[in-house]
Amino acid sequence: MSVFPWVAWYALRRYTAYPLSSVAESVTNTAFAFMRAYVLLALWQARPALGGYDVTDAITFCFLTQAMIGPVQIFRGLELSDRIRSGDVAIDLYRPVGLQGWWLADDLGRATAELLLRSGLPMVAGMLVFTLRPAGPWALAAFALALPLAVLVSFAIRYLVALAAFWLHDDRGLQAIALVMSLFFSGMILPLVVFPGWLGGIARALPWAALIQVPADIYLGKRTGSDLVAALGFQAAWAVALLAAGALLTVAARRKLVIHGG
Amino acid sequence: MIEVAGVGKSFTVRRRAGRIRRSRTTVAAVDDVSFEVAAGEFVGYLGPNGAGKSTTIKMLTGILTPSSGSVRVCGLDPSRQRTTLARRIGVVFGQRTTLWWDLPLRDSLTLIRHLYRVDAAAHRARLAELTGLLELGPFLDTPVRQLSLGQRMRGDLAAALLHDPELLVLDEPTIGLDVVSKATVREFLARLNSERGTTILLTTHDLGDIERLCRRVMIIDHGRLAYDGDLSRLRATVDAGRMLVVEFARPCPPISLPDVIVERVQGPRQWLRLPRTANAAAVVAALADRHEVRDIALRDADIEDVVARLYRQVGTLAK
Known part of the structure; x- marks a missing residue:
């Protein structure tokens, strides 16, 4: 058997090893969900039907996306960045398996762990306080495909950012830019449906839309039929393109490699 | 292999x-x-x-x-x-x-x-x-x-x-x-x-x-x-010997004794290299005879000393 399922399984165990810290993060996500919810509530009361959402859509979007922060990893990069900076990546590069596959397996295990430990509380809290839109069985099934695709695209982006550390002596600037991009263009700060004109068009075409906006729309039942296929296709296409870019960059990184710290 | x-x-x-x-x-x-x-x-x-x-x-x-x-x-x-x-x-x-x-x-x-x-x-x-x-x-x-x-x-x-x-x-x-x-x-x-x-x-x-x-x-x-x-x-080939660090009461010119090489002088302190065969006790006694000695430390040459010495004699080593 390939080693990758084991890597994913170990990552899952590693990320569930400290449940208290996961609960703390989950509480934070939930607290911010309420703050966002009241801002969105004010916005949609002033502008009903903004971007094709009603108030219930907007509130559901808010709690759902707060629940997705953990698995889709909006705020953090890959641990690989630290390992490149410290030189521990030598260990990763020496292993008889590919670097990207190894870290992808690790990230899938991590995402599963965070889905289990961090995603429940925001959804339950939202349902208790507000009326959330329940997803139909088809929407839920489609969402179950869209969420792993969102994790794949998220991984692919974070992997590219991490690999840049092989070329940059300090990657903190790039990490900061990556954070802003993923917060803003995923729809995390404001749903991308409210972005007007060409800005909205661009935002919805960029890969970050595949992280939050597209899966959330699928959950809300905004994408059905051929539109649903297009939405999943959009996510899959970005995943394939970015993972391929990551594979090419891995080859280039191996070729030029300077491992910091001997 | x-x-x-x-x-x-x-x-x-x-x-x-x-x-x-x-x-x-x-x-x-x-x-x-x-x-x-x-x-x-x-x-x-x-x-x-x-x-x-x-x-x-x-x-x-x-x-x-x-x-x-x-x-x-x-x-x-x-x-x-x-x-x-x-x-x-x-x-x-x-x-x-x-x-x-x-x-x-x-x-x-x-x-x-x-x-x-x-x-x-x-x-x-x-x-x-x-x-x-x-x-x-x-x-x-x-x-x-x-x-x-x-x-x-x-x-x-x-x-x-x-x-x-x-x-x-x-x-x-x-x-x-x-x-x-x-x-x-x-x-x-x-x-x-x-x-x-x-x-x-x-x-x-x-x-x-x-x-x-x-x-x-x-x-x-x-x-x-x-x-x-x-x-x-x-x-x-490379007898890096031992290092004797001496602190005198006051600065004095580099010590001249048989078998002893002065590696460094810093104020009242001097770093003396002794070959493995040298009698450290005799060297210390000779030093104390000439100047007032405050402190003494003797240590084995470490790998850096060996390598440093090796480099000075690199010509004499047959490869």
Whole structure:
């Protein structure tokens, strides 16, 4: 058997090893969900039907996306960045398996762990306080495909950012830019449906839309039929393109490699 | 087992040379190094920090591609056939770990079994053997983050040896270990080499490792191989002796005594090098006769002294 399922399984165990810290993060996500919810509530009361959402859509979007922060990893990069900076990546590069596959397996295990430990509380809290839109069985099934695709695209982006550390002596600037991009263009700060004109068009075409906006729309039942296929296709296409870019960059990184710290 | 012929590795370093312009300089980390290691040998690879030891090891394991020359390990080209090679060699980077920080040691070793595709029965036997030899039993089920450095190092050694490699490459495996842990690790390595016939290449700053384990020593400095041969011959050629640090009551001119070389003078302090054959007591008595002595310290020359001295006599060493 390939080693990758084991890597994913170990990552899952590693990320569930400290449940208290996961609960703390989950509480934070939930607290911010309420703050966002009241801002969105004010916005949609002033502008009903903004971007094709009603108030219930907007509130559901808010709690759902707060629940997705953990698995889709909006705020953090890959641990690989630290390992490149410290030189521990030598260990990763020496292993008889590919670097990207190894870290992808690790990230899938991590995402599963965070889905289990961090995603429940925001959804339950939202349902208790507000009326959330329940997803139909088809929407839920489609969402179950869209969420792993969102994790794949998220991984692919974070992997590219991490690999840049092989070329940059300090990657903190790039990490900061990556954070802003993923917060803003995923729809995390404001749903991308409210972005007007060409800005909205661009935002919805960029890969970050595949992280939050597209899966959330699928959950809300905004994408059905051929539109649903297009939405999943959009996510899959970005995943394939970015993972391929990551594979090419891995080859280039191996070729030029300077491992910091001997 | 290892054939290295005329290998060099250079890195490009960019420096600011004005507001926008950057100048590029090429730094040779390893320069025209050649050596061979036969199956069953136990070779020590020494050199000061930045000498090129780790770079050499990274080329041998396929992590770095040489800029020039050729490297063959187990008959393979490391950078092109890295994956095949990794299944036949074991590597321990003393300052890094292959183990999972948050999980028990046993779990890391299980994952490594899958990484190297060792079948379950062979793994069980090998793990039992290594557990006995490295005394892993008491902490097999402890999370790695709770292990002491000595325990972690033994765990890393087990991880590198589970797939029974022909060649073991160790990059400073005893760094930071206490005397007892060092002894355990050295004892284990000696047996691995003599009983199992595993070829071992060891880099270290610890002369004790070398003295205890290696018949053959290679020394690298500034990227070039400065010595390759017997340990005993190295000792004979390079008598680095001992260092006597004397603090006089007041600054005085460099001491002139037979057999004594003044290495450094700093205010009232002088660093005197004594050959191994010199009588330290007599030297101290002679010093006290001439000047008022405040303090005295005597220590053995360390690896840096040996290498530094080696470099001054590099012409007299037959390669």
